[in-house]
Amino acid sequence: MTILRTTNLTKSFGSFTALNGINIEVNKGEVYGFIGPNGAGKSTTIRLLLGILKATSGEATIFGRDVWKDAVDIHKRLAYVPGDVNLWPNLTGGEVIDLFVKLRGTANKSRREELIERFDLDPSKKCRTYSKGNRQKVAIISAFSSDADLYILDEPTSGLDPLMELVFQECVMEAKQAGKSVLLSSHILSEVERLCDKVGIIREGRLIETGTLAELRHLTRTSLRVETRLPVPALREMKGVHDLEEDGLGLSFQVDSEELEPVMAVLSAQGIVKLESAPPTLEDLFMRHYEGTGQASQAGSGGVR
Amino acid sequence: MLTSLSHRTGQLVRFIIRRDRVRIPVWLLGIAALTFIVAQAFTGLYATAQERQTMAETMLNPAMTAMVGKGYGLDNYTFGAMMAHQMLLMTAVAVGIMSIMLVARHTRADEEEGRMELIRSLPVGRLSSLHATVVVGFGTNIVLALLVGIGLSALGIASMDLEGSLLYGAAFGAAGMFFTSVTAIAAQLSANARGTIGLSITVLLLAYLVRAVGDVTGSGLSWLSPLGWVASAEVYVNNYWWPVALTAAVAIGLAAVAYVLHAKRDLDAGFLPAKPGRTRASKFLLSPLGLGLRLQRTGLVAWAIGMLVLGASYGSVLGDLDAFMADNEMLKEVLTPVEGYSLIEQFIPFLMIIIAIICTVPALMAIMKLRVEEKKNRTEHLFSRAASRIRVIGGYVVIAFTAGWAMLSLAALGLGLAAAGVMEEPIPLGTFYQAAMAYLPALWVMIGLAVFLIGFLPSVTGLVWAYLGFSFIVVYLGGLLQFPAWLSNLSPFAHASGLPVEEMAYGKFFLLLVIAVGLAVLGILGDRNRDIRG
Incomplete structure (x- = not known):
């Protein structure tokens, strides 16, 4: 069952096209990872989905209803966590949570207490005294203490410490197990890898890659570090080998996932002494999409590999 | 020890002036212009001594006394007497607000936003930022005093001589210095900028009210208020300098208190406890x-x-x-x-x-x-x-x-x-x-x-x-x-x-x-x- 669907969703601000024909589909019980660099259009997409911005063209529906016209009804079953939570400095965290939960309509009191405990938040403090992480917690607690069917999370863990990030991931998993759907926009690729069933990569207002993680892995590379008894000059010429570096007998390089087999055959013929491999990560895929444009090629050839 | 506490104050002073290079001149020119325009307007509105005398009589009622202060020199209501009686106190309140905003902005507001932490991580003394703020606060008020004093006497209005005009300006300066120090103390007491401004404005309003009650009842109550002090200088009539000097001296003493409090406390802490708020919304x-x-x-x-x-x-x-x-x-x-x-x-x-x-x-x-x-x-x-x-x-x-x-x-x-x-x-x-x-x-x-x-x-x-x-x-x-x-x-x-x-x-x-x-x-x-x- 499709919970959220956008068809050729486009948004222009004056002459600037922020989003260009975005197609997203999120099904029931699915966690959809929405990744992309800053300014790619993630937040704009989400604000369109929330009926805060009006689409220039294209269609977006949630629960089969139009996100602009039926915003209020949709929001009764939807929970949202923004990436940058601005709160009212003179209200306490507890007051804000109550307000948010009440505005949605479906309150779950015991859940509120439990989440405040799990996220270790002091609800009696004024919001002005909260750090970024604590403001983020207020939004997350209000989102998960209401019984929503769709969670829209826009970089929800920015500012959270690693422990709290784990608690957040548990919350998402629990929601998924309860059959809820999640749209998770994130920078933290390990988080997306751990949580998401499907991933969409957005760049400069266009969705450049979508699919399940398994599908996308075909596009990824495996990092290898080997030491062989005899040198392997042929490796440099082989198809699918990238960023080859030599130090003595040690070699480190990357292989396209589909070219792994012939490469391994050549290596083992020269006698493998030592082999380390790092699994293909979303990060590699992500970085590779940057490299193509030159914009982020420096980051691509940087320390990560 | 003292030099290490206030290390690099000079640089911070320049930094504050750089940050407020528009704000401070706007305040100063605004207050000075208001003063000059009103002084000039009086000469047009009440051209004859008789008209001024009529005005003096309408001033003789408790409501006006409460609002603008006790009248003096009413039997010979010159332009100077009129100006000092009707304008000095109200404008001094504005000077107080200017000083409160200036100090709160560079003390607690900076601290709350985490900017103070950045400054303190640099090789500067523990008192440097507060000291720099007080220096700029006092300096701004001294410039205001000179600006108003020299400007008023330059208008060349009869009965507004150089000494009286300088005292008129000095009254502003002293009141401003006083509230500079008050805010410096409030910034140590309250743990946030809002509280700092609220506390300081409360002191300002109390000073005004206490003086109003004192002036109307004729009791000595006005002597509890710094605004009462500067008003009692009786500018352009008797030109008493000592109340203004007293105000400035107390301001310096209060600044010292602020320094002591500042040196004693942790960054981000305040002496007034923050009470926990509601955990539930009403x-x-x-x-x-x-x-x-x-x-x-x-x-x-x-x-x-x-x-x-x-x-x-x-x-x-x-x-x-x-x-x-x-x-x-x-x-x-x-x-x-x-x-x-x-x-x-x-x-x-x-x-x-x-x-x-x-x-x-x-x-x-x-x-x-x-x-x-x-x-x-x-x-x-x-x-x-x-x-x-x-x-x-x-x-x-x-x-x-x-x-x-x-x-x-x-x-x-x-x-x-x-x-x-x-x-x-x-x-x-x-x-x-x-x-x-x-x-x-x-x-x-x-x-x-x-x-x-x-x-x-x-x-x-x-x-x-x-x-x-x-x-x-x-x-x-x-x-x-x-x-x-x-x-x-x-x-x-x-x-x-x-x-x-x-x-x-x-x-x-x-x-x-x-x-x-x-x-x-x-x-x-x-x-x-x-x-x-x-």
């Missing part, structure tokens, strides 16, 4: 309307009290006007009253139009709060939940319309009650109230316009302030400057009936009402159809 808060009210509660209550006081202070003058005109045979002959109306009654519509325009300010602020919230991305929290556009803007519209009515009612109430207290033949309260309500539709038109702009042209909603300013100028000064009628007619306030002198024009009254409501409804509908952008 039922009242749980709606867009409730939230809107809660966010503006303090501001609206403060404005409401302000409007009551504004009305009351006008009302207390009405009594004097009444007595003044009853005693003055000459005036009676010169001013032929409109048939059947006393001079006071003729004065009411003029007062009401000013009161109505001032009352528009809090009402407009109430509706503009929606834009403030939107710019800070906080309406997003409501719209991303099950709150519709209509419900959110509707809440603010209700608050703004109600606030406009309440402010106007309170001002009329204050006016009527105070007038009843001081007049020999009181005008009934109902007359004042009706006169005020005649302006309510015009006030609402301003709000309606703001709602309309929010709905259709959200980026230029600020224009409504310009329109209010325009209204004030054409209505208030239009007669004086002889603007053409069509120009004044562009303001909604020009179309309200001037009760009780004019007949109530119900046609115009309802037309304005319809325009106000119509604009608001259009704006609300337009708001449904626009992007929310922070």
Whole structure:
């Protein structure tokens, strides 16, 4: 069952096209990872989905209803966590949570207490005294203490410490197990890898890659570090080998996932002494999409590999 | 030890001046210009000694004493005496506010935002930033003192000599220094910028009130107030320097107290304990309307009290006007009253139009709060939940319309009650109230316009302030400057009936009402159809 669907969703601000024909589909019980660099259009997409911005063209529906016209009804079953939570400095965290939960309509009191405990938040403090992480917690607690069917999370863990990030991931998993759907926009690729069933990569207002993680892995590379008894000059010429570096007998390089087999055959013929491999990560895929444009090629050839 | 505590203060002083290179000159020039303009205006308004003497007599009442301070030199009310009596205290309050804002901004506000932490991580002394702020605060006030002193004497007005003028400026400087130090202490006591400003303003208001009570009762109470001290310098009459010197000396002593407190405390800590807030929201808060009210509660209550006081202070003058005109045979002959109306009654519509325009300010602020919230991305929290556009803007519209009515009612109430207290033949309260309500539709038109702009042209909603300013100028000064009628007619306030002198024009009254409501409804509908952008 499709919970959220956008068809050729486009948004222009004056002459600037922020989003260009975005197609997203999120099904029931699915966690959809929405990744992309800053300014790619993630937040704009989400604000369109929330009926805060009006689409220039294209269609977006949630629960089969139009996100602009039926915003209020949709929001009764939807929970949202923004990436940058601005709160009212003179209200306490507890007051804000109550307000948010009440505005949605479906309150779950015991859940509120439990989440405040799990996220270790002091609800009696004024919001002005909260750090970024604590403001983020207020939004997350209000989102998960209401019984929503769709969670829209826009970089929800920015500012959270690693422990709290784990608690957040548990919350998402629990929601998924309860059959809820999640749209998770994130920078933290390990988080997306751990949580998401499907991933969409957005760049400069266009969705450049979508699919399940398994599908996308075909596009990824495996990092290898080997030491062989005899040198392997042929490796440099082989198809699918990238960023080859030599130090003595040690070699480190990357292989396209589909070219792994012939490469391994050549290596083992020269006698493998030592082999380390790092699994293909979303990060590699992500970085590779940057490299193509030159914009982020420096980051691509940087320390990560 | 001392040098290490205040290491690199000089650099921080330059940094503060760099950050405030527009703000400080604007304050200084504003206060100086106000002083010069009023001094110049006095010479035009009260050209003869007799006119000044008449003015002196109207000053001889408790309401004026409470407001501007005890009169002195009234038997020979020169321009200098007039200026020092009527302007010094009020302007000193403005200087106090300037100093409070300046110091709070560079102490607790910086600390709260985490900027102080960055500074402190550099090789600077623990006291350097506070010291630099106090140095800039004192320096700004000393510059102000010289600017005002030299400027006033340069105007070359008779009776405003160099010594008196320098003392006049010094009185500002000393008052400013005092509140610089008060704020420096408040910044150590309170753990946030809001509390720091609140505490300092409270001290300022208390200083004003204590002096008012002291001056009216003639008890020594005024000696407890720094504003009482600077006023007792009796500038241009007796030129006592010592009270001003005393104020400056106490200011330096208080700064030392602030230093001691600052050295003792941790960064981000305050000496006043922060009490825990509610962990649960009250039922009242749980709606867009409730939230809107809660966010503006303090501001609206403060404005409401302000409007009551504004009305009351006008009302207390009405009594004097009444007595003044009853005693003055000459005036009676010169001013032929409109048939059947006393001079006071003729004065009411003029007062009401000013009161109505001032009352528009809090009402407009109430509706503009929606834009403030939107710019800070906080309406997003409501719209991303099950709150519709209509419900959110509707809440603010209700608050703004109600606030406009309440402010106007309170001002009329204050006016009527105070007038009843001081007049020999009181005008009934109902007359004042009706006169005020005649302006309510015009006030609402301003709000309606703001709602309309929010709905259709959200980026230029600020224009409504310009329109209010325009209204004030054409209505208030239009007669004086002889603007053409069509120009004044562009303001909604020009179309309200001037009760009780004019007949109530119900046609115009309802037309304005319809325009106000119509604009608001259009704006609300337009708001449904626009992007929310922070």
